Amino acid sequence: MAHGNYSYKPTNAFMKWLDSRLPIVRLVDESVLKFPTPKNLNMWFTFGGILTFMLAVQIVSGIVLAMHYVPHETQAFDSVERIMRDVNYGWLLRYMHSNGASMFFIAVYLHIFRGLYYGSFKAPREVLWLLGIVIYLLMMATGFLGYTLPWGQMSFWGATVITNFFSAIPLVGESITQWLWGSFAVDNTTLQRFFSLHYLLPFVIAGVVVLHIWALHVPGNNNPLGIDVKGPQDTVPFHPYYTTKDGFWIALFLIVFAYFIFFNPNFLGHADNYVPANRLVTPAHIVPEWYYLPLYAILRSVPDKLIGVILMISAILIWALLPWLDTSRVRSNNFRPIMKQLFWILIVVIFLLGYLGAQTADDSNLVFFGAELPIGKLLLSQLLTFYYFAHFLVITPIVGLWETPNPVPESISKAVLAKKNGGAVPVAAE
Amino acid sequence: MAHSIDNANVTRRDFIYVASATAAGVGLAASLWPFIDQMNPAADTLALKEVEFDLSPLVEGQIVTIEWQKKPVFIRRRTAAEIKAAEDVPLDQLRDPQADKDRVQKPEWLILVAVCTHLGCVPDKNNKGEFGGWLCACHGSQYDTSGRIRKGPAPKNLAVPPYLYLTDTKVLIGAEPKPAAVVAEHG
Ligand code: HEM
Ligand code: FES
Numbered sequence: 001m002a003h004g005n006y007s008y009k010p011t012n013a014f015m016k017w018l019d020s021r022l023p024i025v026r027l028v029d030e031s032v033l034k035f036p037t038p039k040n041l042n043m044w045f046t047f048g049g050i051l052t053f054m055l056a057v058q059i060v061s062g063i064v065l066a067m068h069y070v071p072h073e074t075q076a077f078d079s080v081e082r083i084m085r086d087v088n089y090g091w092l093l094r095y096m097h098s099n100g101a102s103m104f105f106i107a108v109y110l111h112i113f114r115g116l117y118y119g120s121f122k123a124p125r126e127v128l129w130l131l132g133i134v135i136y137l138l139m140m141a142t143g144f145l146g147y148t149l150p151w152g153q154m155s156f157w158g159a160t161v162i163t164n165f166f167s168a169i170p171l172v173g174e175s176i177t178q179w180l181w182g183s184f185a186v187d188n189t190t191l192q193r194f195f196s197l198h199y200l201l202p203f204v205i206a207g208v209v210v211l212h213i214w215a216l217h218v219p220g221n222n223n224p225l226g227i228d229v230k231g232p233q234d235t236v237p238f239h240p241y242y243t244t245k246d247g248f249w250i251a252l253f254l255i256v257f258a259y260f261i262f263f264n265p266n267f268l269g270h271a272d273n274y275v276p277a278n279r280l281v282t283p284a285h286i287v288p289e290w291y292y293l294p295l296y297a298i299l300r301s302v303p304d305k306l307i308g309v310i311l312m313i314s315a316i317l318i319w320a321l322l323p324w325l326d327t328s329r330v331r332s333n334n335f336r337p338i339m340k341q342l343f344w345i346l347i348v349v350i351f352l353l354g355y356l357g358a359q360t361a362d363d364s365n366l367v368f369f370g371a372e373l374p375i376g377k378l379l380l381s382q383l384l385t386f387y388y389f390a391h392f393l394v395i396t397p398i399v400g401l402w403e404t405p406n407p408v409p410e411s412i413s414k415a416v417l418a419k420k421n422g423g424a425v426p427v428a429a430e
Numbered sequence: 431m432a433h434s435i436d437n438a439n440v441t442r443r444d445f446i447y448v449a450s451a452t453a454a455g456v457g458l459a460a461s462l463w464p465f466i467d468q469m470n471p472a473a474d475t476l477a478l479k480e481v482e483f484d485l486s487p488l489v490e491g492q493i494v495t496i497e498w499q500k501k502p503v504f505i506r507r508r509t510a511a512e513i514k515a516a517e518d519v520p521l522d523q524l525r526d527p528q529a530d531k532d533r534v535q536k537p538e539w540l541i542l543v544a545v546c547t548h549l550g551c552v553p554d555k556n557n558k559g560e561f562g563g564w565l566c567a568c569h570g571s572q573y574d575t576s577g578r579i580r581k582g583p584a585p586k587n588l589a590v591p592p593y594l595y596l597t598d599t600k601v602l603i604g605a606e607p608k609p610a611a612v613v614a615e616h617g
Contacts, residue, residue, distance in 0.1 A: 161549040161551065164548075164550040178470070179466075181471075182472065182475065183475050184499045184500050184501055185501050185545070187500050189475065193469065279497065279500065279502060280496075280497060282551040282552040285567065286551070286567075300569050300583070303581075303583045305583050306585075308583060360567070361567065361568060
């Protein structure tokens with residue numbers, strides 16, 4: 001259990017006085033500074049800190065951008081250009097915000113894959129996992145709404161395609177899309193409400209992050225071994241051990257972020273978004289932002305509107321069932337010889353889907369590094385979509401029952417010490 | 431206890447609880463409605479505008495895109511071959527079966543809402559696709575020379591907006607056609 005033996009003791013009369021009225025220092029001390037954290041967390045466990053940091057970056061840069069941005073169809077594009085050219089450091093703020101969104105998504109994907117690999121979604125962390133999915137969905141919505149704001153061609157047509165997902169709903173679909181638009185098409189009314197919601201949702205995310213951390217602090221962190229903390233010998237206080245470790249990885253992450261901002265600020269964007277929105281012409285090749293590409297490939301894999309939309313949404317919602325689909329007793333894939341390989345296959349499948357999502361929508365053969373492969377893009381995306389769902393719905397439950405996991409260590413501290421001394425890891429007698 | 435044994439625990443106070451909770455619930459639902467309905471198209475948006483268009487400059491085979499109700503509209507002057515192709519398609523080959531004559535008032539002029547029925551892109555007027563109509567590059571839907579869906583993910587034909595011939599070469603898009611006029615045109 002994560003409940004430590006630490007307890008906050010106010011050091012002077014003022015702190016005592018405050019503690020008996022608003023125990024906020026106690027809260028920070030017990031749930032952040034002294035929070036008992038497994039000794040053996042590796043760098044993959046620093047993405048929570050990175051994500052919190054990036055949310056703050058997006059909120060701060062967003063609030064200052066909103067001081068210059070004009071949410072109106074006739075001025076939005078120009079106001080963003082004015083931010084880029086005339087506003088002091090406007091280019092920096094905007095590139096921070098637009099590349100910050102991408103970095104935020106890189107971090108969240110690594111954070112999610114970390115959870116998949118180490119079984120962090122398994123009992124007793126199901127609610128923590130579900131809250132994570134809620135955050136991810138809110139991030140997707142926020143990123144989409146924000147991308148509409150510069151009102152370029154990609155903004156406009158991305159907004160059109162995505163709001164049209166709702167038109168796939170039988171009977172009421174049409175009315176719902178018009179309700180979302182406030183018009184007969186994406187329009188100025190749509191832009192204004194998107195701005196309002198884009199401003200709101202990050203604060204909703206911040207609220208859910210609080211719940212997410214709350215749900216983390218009940219069972220405590222998972223760890224690379226996937227075994228429970230057995231006592232104080234398995235943990236260290238969060239500060240200074242993990243404040244330092246998180247800080248170090250945030251700094252490395254910032255180097256990558258800075259590379260994009262200062263040397264390649266439009267690498268992750270799309271040139272067509274520097275063309276003002278034109279409601280009469282769709283660009284020849286519209287692609288969503290990179291972080292939606294695998295889902296986009298799933299959407300396009302079936303030539304049926306409703307089924308395509310349902311599959312795409314299910315591709316994320318299926319994660320919510322994972323705690324109950326995974327039948328293995330062992331959390332960490334370090335001790336699951338078969339699941340470990342299936343994990344990497346799933347990652348490759350997701351990358352391939354992402355690659356296909358960026359291709360044009362004709363059914364020609366796949367060309368990979370100049371060589372034409374004997375498989376059509378449509379067929380390949382169907383096979384990959386099928387595998388993606390099979391991984392969760394069929395493979396995961398069956399492998400969990402059938403696979404013999406390797407023996408897990410007796411405790412975190414024993415494993416850590418054995419590693420340090422170069423000896424064999426003592427194994428739990430079971 | 432004056433009431434029946436079964437209802438011994440039900441008091442007048444319970445009635446008041448249920449009644450007040452119901453009233454509060456109905457009031458809450460009613461006060462939510464303005465917050466939801468404000469998102470629907472406003473009166474000025476609904477004030478359906480009509481757009482007049484002069485057909486005479488178009489040459490055979492030409493397609494132009496104009497704006498009506500914030501949506502793009504295609505006006506296509508079809509060639510004889512395109513008309514024949516549209517008329518000759520057996521209806522049982524169509525996903526959304528509709529005869530060409532039900533989609534035009536005069537066969538030469540095809541007027542369509544240029545919004546792909548898949549996810550709303552404007553089909554490419556420079557790429558006629560496999561069926562001589564339009565290809566929607568977004569996700570590969572293909573339309574024929576009557577704007578009917580033939581291939582790809584879109585479920586429906588391109589919509590035909592209401593329109594009215596003011597003269598032989600002028601149309602008013604957004605206006606309901608006069609039934610007599612339509613009949614006369616079809617002969
Ligand atoms: C979860 C956090 C957030 C994410 C993922 C996010 C994402 C985005 C994205 C992808 C864009 C388009 C960038 C571009 O291509 O130019 C954008 C634009 C914008 N965002 Fe955010 N945003 C977040 C938070 C905020 C907040 C809290 C505000 C505060 C008001 C804000 C205000 C703006 C404004 C004014 C723009 C338009 C200017 C521009 O396009 O650069 N954002 N956002
Ligand atoms: S919007 Fe035309 S094919 Fe998807």
